Amino acid sequence: MKEPVRVAVTGAAGQIGYSLLFRIAAGDMLGQDQPVILQLLEVTPALKALSGVVMELNDGAFPLLHGIVTSDDPMVAFKDADYALLVGAMPRKAGMERGDLLSANGGIFKPQGEALSEVASRGVKVLVVGNPANTNALIAQQNAPKLDAGQFTAMVRLDHNRAISQLAAKTDSLVSDVKNLTIWGNHSSTQYPDLSQATVGGKKALDLVDQQWYEEEYIPTVAKRGAAIIEARGASSAASAASAAIDHMHDWALGTKDGEWVSMGIPSDGSYGIPEGLIYGFPVTVKGGKYAIVQDLPISDFSRAKMDATAKELEEERDAVRDLGLVK
Numbered sequence: 120m121k122e123p124v125r126v127a128v129t130g131a132a133g134q135i136g137y138s139l140l141f142r143i144a145a146g147d148m149l150g151q152d153q154p155v156i157l158q159l160l161e162v163t164p165a166l167k168a169l170s171g172v173v174m175e176l177n178d179g180a181f182p183l184l185h186g187i188v189t190s191d192d193p194m195v196a197f198k199d200a201d202y203a204l205l206v207g208a209m210p211r212k213a214g215m216e217r218g219d220l221l222s223a224n225g226g227i228f229k230p231q232g233e234a235l236s237e238v239a240s241r242g243v244k245v246l247v248v249g250n251p252a253n254t255n256a257l258i259a260q261q262n263a264p265k266l267d268a269g270q271f272t273a274m275v276r277l278d279h280n281r282a283i284s285q286l287a288a289k290t291d292s293l294v295s296d297v298k299n300l301t302i303w304g305n306h307s308s309t310q311y312p313d314l315s316q317a318t319v320g321g322k323k324a325l326d327l328v329d330q331q332w333y334e335e336e337y338i339p340t341v342a343k344r345g346a347a348i349i350e351a352r353g354a355s356s357a358a359s360a361a362s363a364a365i366d367h368m369h370d371w372a373l374g375t376k377d378g379e380w381v382s383m384g385i386p387s388d389g390s391y392g393i394p395e396g397l398i399y400g401f402p403v404t405v406k407g408g409k410y411a412i413v414q415d416l417p418i419s420d421f422s423r424a425k426m427d428a429t430a431k432e433l434e435e436e437r438d439a440v441r442d443l444g445l446v447k
């Protein structure tokens with residue numbers, strides 16, 4: 120059996136936390152041979168609710184769960200954390216865009232970045248789920264000078280999984296038949312779910328669907344799925360978001376399958392002409408715990424326009440949080 124690793128989760132008493140923590144404890148994120156110690160952060164008024172979640176985690180008798188720490192202090196919850204899932208933030212309500220949460224949630228991620236910088240494991244892998252996820256990841260990263268910029272990532276995996284599921288349904292295939300689609304850009308309605316390289320059962324996806332369906336139905340359905348769920352459920356997606364967070368961290372820690380890529384929000388290195396530094400959804404492969412952007416994919420004029428539009432939105436979000444003094 121391996122030594123336990125420390126997994127910090129913020130917003131642990133929230134909706135996503137209620138699904139996520141049990142999946143981590145069951146070994147879905149880091150594997151069946153990897154014990155974990157959960158380090159759970161909440162705001163002070165939610166600590167009582169969190170104590171109930173801890174009772175339930177204990178009642179699960181998970182063999183891989185070697186300890187639980189709870190705190191309302193990021194310096195405690197992030198101490199020596201090997202993985203940090205930053206979920207805690209206000210969710211949006213019907214009629215809002217995720218960017219409307221910038222001022223409410225932006226302030227959460229500066230002190231959390233500072234605390235990660237001081238006390239987390241030097242190799243910590245950080246995933247930001249709280250919306251607007253890409254720009255919150257940028258805020259945390261910019262306030263963590265003692266960590267590498269690449270240690271901060273944002274979740275576009277829920278969009279990636281939605282895109283797989285919608286394509287599988289349309290082509291009457293299994294999700295496991297769908298490979299190599301990409302979510303470029305922001306986790307917002309400007310995201311670009313790109314099928315140009317995707318395959319279904321080894322065939323080119325764009326030969327199986329018509330262009331009009333792709334442009335007018337598929338892309339908006341994937342991009343606006345979060346709003347559809349809020350409309351139907353009266354609350355934003357939680358179990359599917361937790362599942363996507365598990366997938367993101369699983370693949371970052373344990374690697375992607377040979378010949379396949381996934382989408383992760385990571386700091387742009389200028390690849391594909393995306394302004395350097397933005398936390399942007401890219402196609403990535405992972406080996407040995409390190410991700411790399413898939414290079415040299417052909418980019419059509421249609422793709423270029425979509426990729427630039429979502430980059431522009433991220434630049435605007437960055438400028439807005441710069442004005443709030445949250446990033447340089």
Ligand SMILES: NC(=O)C1=CN([C@@H]2O[C@H](COP(=O)(O)OP(=O)(O)OC[C@H]3O[C@@H](n4cnc5c(N)ncnc54)[C@H](O)[C@@H]3O)[C@@H](O)[C@H]2O)C=CC1
Nearest residue numbers: 130132133134135161207208209210248249250252277360
């Ligand atoms: N990136 C993505 O694909 C997705 C992102 N989200 C986002 O995830 C976030 C959480 O969603 P839910 O769990 O549904 O919300 P929720 O409201 O059920 O839970 C959020 C929890 O965070 C806690 N919290 C607030 N400020 C905190 C702080 N400074 N430190 C620690 N904990 C704090 C709250 O007390 C609450 O328990 C929202 O911003 C939501 O929009 C949701 C779905 C998908």
Ligand SMILES: O=C([O-])CC(=O)C(=O)O
Nearest residue numbers: 211250277345346355356
């Ligand atoms: O839509 C929301 O606000 C929650 C979320 O990020 C999603 O479901 O993609």
